[in-house]
Structure formats: structure tokens, C-alpha cells
Amino acid sequence: MSTSTALLTDHYELTMVDAALSAGTADRDSVFELFARRLSGARRYGVVAGTGRLLDAVSRFRFADEELDWLRERGFLRAETLDWLADFRFRGDIWGYPEGEVFFPGSPLVTVESSFAEGVLLETVALSILNADSAVATAASRMSHAANGKPLAEMGSRRTGEYSAVAAARAAYIAGFSATSNLEAGRSWGIPTMGTAAHSFTLLHDSERDAFEAQVAALGPSTTLLVDTYDIEQGVRTAVEVAGRELGAVRIDSGDLPIVVAQVRRLLDDLGATSTKITVTNDLDEYTVAALAAAPVDSFGVGTSVVVGSGTPTMGMVYKLVARTDDAGNWVSVAKKSADKVSVGGRKSVRRLYDRRGVATAEAIFLGDGPGGAPEGEELGASARDVLVPLVRAGEVQPGHTGSEGIAAARERHRLRVAELPHVAMSLTRGDPAIPTEYR
């Protein structure tokens, strides 16, 4: 697989560059905005994820010989355009919501300021990454809250594309999960990985006892034994017999969990395995996790539902031209006018407003001067925080947003920002955004 991200792009981005170069409009200064018109799934808030990955993708967005040869062969671009692409690297500015931040309808999550041609090229890959990663993070954030402080592991690699799985592990970790089953996420991003054995391991052996003995011999008594291949009660008894009272945990992957978990806890305690933990992994989502709040579960493994965004596999974000210069160099706000997809033109800045107790009250979006141009809190008569940060300046990715460092910062930021939201944000029911978006 090529390390270039330049062809992870829609065909029409290149034909637009081609036509704009031909018309002499490709160099017009432009502002593109990436935002969601609404919160998919009637979520109360969204969680930004993928920003660090996007910045990596922008750095690798180069047309090398491999890409150019294929494009030349395809024959849909003029020679002048191919030359332009050969020289291309993004030299503009990108402002945005830092990763882990929460967002609302209209929040300008990524603002690209560059020539039209430079900005339009980034559209597809920016949307691919932010739409997918934010959908996972938004679902994961709800699950983190539902788990009420108990650890959650992301185990859904098998239920999404093999590279999306790596990104999903990263997004879930930012939104509060503690670990992942995905090894590549461990290698690429330093996320803790975990797992012990599947039912196949038990079935491989001549008896459940043989399987447990094999596992404990290799992984030690602190391992997690999967006890529901045959009969759960017998499985728990055998597990404690084999591993002793120091058995780390038992995993339950089937059955009516609130009842089964309570029975297993009682049995473990009766057997003296009072410090042995219980982890559950049976098609969980934020609702079933919440339903286990009162059960003696110690940790959760969540698979399918987190990697597919728990009913909302994509956030429906769009990437729109909101302002550009004319031939005289003056800025013109632009927006599509047709029927059902109205956008708000113009460069924007954002302040999140807070009440005196520090609870967020509104997402205030200021039209006009662009990032950094909004009034300060005192002028607004409220406590206010500037949300947008510079991510790229003159083509240079700003420090702190990529790699493991960016992930750690994003995870902490997510924790802080969610804690500032009003209580209604934690509702798992469909409804209005937790705070209103106000255009000023």
C-alpha cells in the first residue's frame, strides 16, 4: 500500500482543480469549513476524533511518480494540471477544534484557509477521517459515561474494515476506553492492548479443564478465563480449581447478563475467589452497559456497537466553501442557496459560553473575521473560551496534535470538556443538542 494519501480522494476534486487552473481561479484565497449540519442519531453532543490522523494524512498528501503515472494513463487531466499536482504540498493554514473536544451542529471542526485548489484537494480525505472517527468517539463517549468509571475495552476489530479497526481503537481510547484488542493500534498509537482466549481455545482441548490448565500455565493465574463455553457454573468452579483464588478474572460472553453476573459473583465469593474480577462481552452497547450499572461487573468489553458508532456509523459531516476572494482580492462570503441544504457562509470564530458554575451554556459562532476574531468573554457578558486552535500554519503541522502525544492530550481534553456539559448531555435518549448553537 502506498504511503501517499493523495488518491484517497474523489475523482471530482481533481477535475475541479483542472478546470479552475484552466480558468485562472484556482489560486483564489478560499476558506473551507468541515462541520455537521446536525448531530446524527439525535445525539446530545458530538466528540471530535481523527484530527491527529488528518494532520498525518495532510503531510502525506503528495503526488509521487506512482500516483502521477496512473493519473496520466487515465487521461482525464491536462498536462499542466499533472505538473501542478507534482509540485503540490499543502502550504495553507488549518484551524480547528482540537481532538477530543465536543461539538454541536454547525461547529466549524476544521477550517482550511488556502488557495481553492489546495483546499478542495483535502475534502475527501478530511471527511473520511473525521466522519468515521468522530462517529466512533461519539458512541464511545456515551458508553464511557454509562460504564460509570468501570473500565471499557474496545474489541470490535472484526466488525469493521481492517484499517478502520485501528482508527476505531484510537477514537474509542480518546473517548474514555482503557484498552483495545487491536495490536496495530498498540503499535501505531501506543494504546494498551489486551485479551486472553476465545471459545475456540477451550474447544481445541479435550476438556475445559485442559484448556484452563494450558492457559494458566502460559499466562499465569492472573489471566482471564472464559467460562461460558459449556456450563457457566461448572466453568467457574473449574476455573477457580485450576487457577486458585488468585485467578485474575472470568469472562462471560453469553446469557442474561444481570442475572448471570450476580450468580457468578456469588459463586466466586463462595469459592473464596473474592478478588477475582468479572468481565462481560456479550454484544454490549451504551444501553446494555447502563443496564448493568447495579450488577457486580468489574469491566466491559465492547465490540460491534462501538466500531459502527452504535447506530450512527458516520457523522454526516460536510466540507463547504464558505468564503473566497474575488479578482480584486476582496473576501466574498458564499453559500449554496438551494432547497434543503442551507449552509452559513463566511469565516467564523467560536466561543463556548459558560455560566458562573462553569457549565457550558452555548456554542457561539461569530461570523466575519475568522479564527481568533471573536470578542472576549467580558464583551459577551459571560465566561467564554476560544475553541479554535491552529493545527497547520503555512503548511507546517503544529506540535501537540499528532502521534501518542496528541492522543494523550485528546483523551484528557475529552474528559474535561464532557464534564463541563449540562446534565442533559448524558441522556441516552434521542433529543436536542445539550447546548444551542448561536450565530452572532
Added chain:
Amino acid sequence: MSTSTALLTDHYELTMVDAALSAGTADRDSVFELFARRLSGARRYGVVAGTGRLLDAVSRFRFADEELDWLRERGFLRAETLDWLADFRFRGDIWGYPEGEVFFPGSPLVTVESSFAEGVLLETVALSILNADSAVATAASRMSHAANGKPLAEMGSRRTGEYSAVAAARAAYIAGFSATSNLEAGRSWGIPTMGTAAHSFTLLHDSERDAFEAQVAALGPSTTLLVDTYDIEQGVRTAVEVAGRELGAVRIDSGDLPIVVAQVRRLLDDLGATSTKITVTNDLDEYTVAALAAAPVDSFGVGTSVVVGSGTPTMGMVYKLVARTDDAGNWVSVAKKSADKVSVGGRKSVRRLYDRRGVATAEAIFLGDGPGGAPEGEELGASARDVLVPLVRAGEVQPGHTGSEGIAAARERHRLRVAELPHVAMSLTRGDPAIPTEYR
């Protein structure tokens, strides 16, 4: 990004290998089966996709120094296990449903025959690829039928992870789509790519007329002009004035499509642009495509809904050990016994049964002898076709399943196999599978 696929794997696959090597059970001959317990979304049939990609992934499933160094550093595997991984390449057999084939609950889509350790290692990546790609292909197949022969283009790259987008383009093409917007899918797989311009291109220019003139100058009058940035009627008039009656097509991306499309068709005809086609792209899915059956639409562009599987972003397939040998080398059928996730143990072969008119009547799954072991049609009293084919033999990928050749064969196979299904298969309502799965 590494070209190895070995870490696109769950942590527990490696701890199982570790424990089984330690216990002396890693080399037991084993049969793993990949199948769906039910058809997600109550679809009437599933479409197998991803098989060619899986075979590529198996070929690249190698632990090189880069992977081994990271695993060694993580410290959760014994030195003996790391040595075993260093030597690993898959040397077993894989049988399966060829790509593009239709499937039903229980259909053994991939059957891996190898040592336990070899087979278990492939679990995660096999499921990631088949679950995601088949979800897209199954949705795309429904849309292809709903379009009733009119061309469909996949344009959803922005609404799924950037690499899943490439795989989705491939899966949709196999299931009957004609083209994709995704350039990497064009380069990697030879799928036709297409696209012309977005609203941003119109907004970049001082007027819609300027934008159309720029586009026609660069791309010629046979291009597709997007006419709904401001007022659709005026947009169509300007488009024909600029490009002439040879205008290739107009694209409509908003509004109440059946009404708007009819109005645009009348207007184009009135303007003499009788050969100008109409393409529509407004958040379509199989239902809205079907609702446009009587409208004068010439082609469809489908985005979000196809790449996220139209409500079913993953197929819920699982990968289970169904048989293994004991110490004496005898085969033992195995299956998890617990509460709600019963599997059918044993090696299997499959015949699809047909009535005298060539309409499929049942998916007959024979327990016992494994692939190739089922009775012939005459013994079954029905016309019957062997469904399983060898995909890998002694570690060697069999020809015809990978690359562009595999895709072309899969696309043709999909067309043939869907045509053999009873009419109820084409229902877009939720319901039972089009044919029953019978275990014999």
C-alpha cells in the same frame, strides 16, 4: 504503513497461540468456519465480498522484524512463540464461497483447514474484511436491483474510513455498481472512476455562468454540470446556454427528486437538449432509488447509504472452530454449548439446490466429510450445484480470485447468482431469507 497484515489482529489470537504452543496443542489439525448466524437487517440474501482482499491479506500475513520487535518489547509472548511467529506463513488450505456468490444463514463462507495456531491467527483479519465488504455488497446488490438497469455510481468515500472507502468501492462494483468516485479504487482495482464538480466549484466563481464556462472549457460539453447551487431552473437554462445541446448531463443534489427530475427533463427537452442526461445524488438509498423508478433519471450516485451498508454496517459474521483432531489424530466435531449462541460443529460441504426452472430452492449444508464431500444432484433428487471452491491449497493462493481478474469474475458471478434466486429475494422489506438453509 506496514505492508504486513499480521498486527491487524486481536491480542488474544497471539496469547492463544502462545498457550497452545506451551500445551502442545497448537499443531492439532483444525477446521475453522466463517459464517453468519443470521442475515443482518433481515435481508433476503447476503452477497459475499472481500474474499480476494482476504487472500491478499493472508499472503501478507507475516511477522517481520518490525512486528516482532514491537511484540518482544510488549513482553506478553514467550521467546518460543516469537520464534514460531517469525517462521509463520499460512501453509494450510482454505475453501470458501467464491466472491460475488450469494449466501444465507449458516453458509460456510470461508473454511480454514490448518493447524489450530495457523487458523486462529487469521480470525480477526478474515472477519474484518468479510464483515465490512459483504455488508456493502449486500446493500449495493439491493440498490442495483432497485435501479432496474440504470447505472449506479458509488460516491460515499467521505462517509467511511479512508481505507474502508477503497474497499467499499470494490464491493459495490462487484454487486453491480458501474463506477466509483474513489481514485485509489481505480488505481488498486481498475474500477472506473468518475466525477466532475461540487457546489464549491460554482461558489468559487463570480457567477454560475462563469463556473459552467470554466468547467466546459476544461472538460468539454459532454461533462456533467451541477445545476442546483442557486435556482435549478435557471441553472439548467444556463447549463444548456453554455454547453449547448450536446451537454452530457446535469446533476441534481437536492430537492424533492421525483418532482424536480420531471421538471428538469421537460425543461431540457424544451431547450432542445433531448440527449442530455439527468443524474441524481441526494442521499439516495435502495428505497429512494426504487421510488425514482418511474422518473426520467438516467443514472444514480449513491453515497453514505452504500458505504455504511444501508442500516447494516457489518454482517455479524463469526469465525468458529468446528472440528479438530485429538492426540490420536481422530477428528472431533466441536461447538460451543452455552445459552444463546449455538453453532453447528463438524466439517461441512454445501450444495445449492434448484427446481426444474433453475430457481434456487435451498442451501443444503452436509455435515461430515467437509468440502467436496457432499452427494451429487442425482442422489439428492434435485438439480444441485457445489458452492465451495478451493481458495488456498497448502498455502498457495489459487488463481482467479485476486486482483482485477477476481473482481471481474465476482461481478459476473454476482449477476448470475442473484438472477437464480426466487422473486422474493428482491423484496426490500425485512423478512426471512429467500431460500432456507437445510442441514443434512
